[in-house]
Amino acid sequence: MKTAILFIAFVCAISTARGQINTICVQSLSPPVYPAIASTAQYNSGGQLTGLEGTVRVDVEIGVTGKVIKANGIGDQEILNRAAEENVRQWTFCPISKPTEITITYVYKLAGEASHQSGTKRIILDLPDRVEIIGRL
DSSP, rough: OOOOOOEEEEEEEEEETTTTEEEEEEEEEOOOOHHHHHHHEEEETTTTTEEOEEEEEEEEOOOTSSSEEEEEESSSSSHHHHHHHHTTOOEEEOOOOOOOEEEEEEEEEESOOOOOOOOOEEEEEEETTTEEEEEEE
16 A cells, blocks of 8 residues: 655745735645656667656646645646646645635656666755656666
């Protein structure tokens, strides 16, 4: 049985949504993962190491209870878009006075030596608006 690690974070930031100023506070989140198929490194015919990397901008709508109502990932790699959307849907924000939209940027990078192990190597959080996932090659 796979257990999810839950990070508890109380990080606040000022956000403008529809002309209103709101304080956005991340209450909890699950650690993001680098999709295994995306982090599988291979050498192309030119001898260059390849794998899926990219940036995904996720437009998130937060309800008054702090739950994510909608998440829409926009980026060049569909598999990374889906991973970012699935991750942010597990986030919980502090309750707010009215629904609010924010944008969270997920950056997926590959690093290290090529190996048979894939997955997440390191996570850098700059909450509430940036998540960087460094995957193993």
